[in-house]
Amino acid sequence: xxxxxxxxxxxxxxxxxxxxxxxxxxxxxxxxxxxxxxxxxxxxxxxxxxxxxxxxxxxxxxxxxxxxxxxxxxxxxxxxxxxxxxxxxxxxxxxxxxxxx
Numbered sequence: 001x002x003x004x005x006x007x008x009x010x011x012x013x014x015x016x017x018x019x020x021x022x023x024x025x026x027x028x029x030x031x032x033x034x035x036x037x038x039x040x041x042x043x044x045x046x047x048x049x050x051x052x053x054x055x056x057x058x059x060x061x062x063x064x065x066x067x068x069x070x071x072x073x074x075x076x077x078x079x080x081x082x083x084x085x086x087x088x089x090x091x092x093x094x095x096x097x098x099x100x101x
Contacts, residue, residue, distance in 0.1 A: 002077045003050045005032060005040045005057065009065035019062040026060045047071070 005027060010016045030053065032040035044050045050071050061067050 001044050001046065001050060001074065002072050003042050003044050003053055004035075004070040004072065005042075005067065006070070007038050007065060007067040009038075009062055009067075016062075016064065019064070023060065023062055023067075027057070030056065041077075 007023070009020045009023065011020050027040045028034075030042065032042045035041050042053065044053060050069075054069055057067070057069070
């Protein structure tokens with residue numbers, strides 16, 4: 001499964017820009033990968049793991065702006081179509097290395 005985090009945060013003031021940077025860095029430290037600007041994705045083992053991730057994100061999320069999550073299966077994620085651009089073959093973005101214990 002994948003958890004996709006999409007956000008639109010204000011960056012008008014220096015405090016808002018700082019909150020944006022801190023949120024983005026926190027997502028990266030949680031193992032998320034940027035697939036587009038303001039869209040991050042991470043592999044999760046099951047629905048419970050996604051629920052825990054969402055709770056962790058809620059703890060460091062800024063109070064202003066909009067942050068949304070979307071849970072998709074590997075099959076749904078793999079069926080993503082690229083209208084322009086190309087799939088990144090980054091090893092970190094592959095699911096064949098995931099080990100479920």
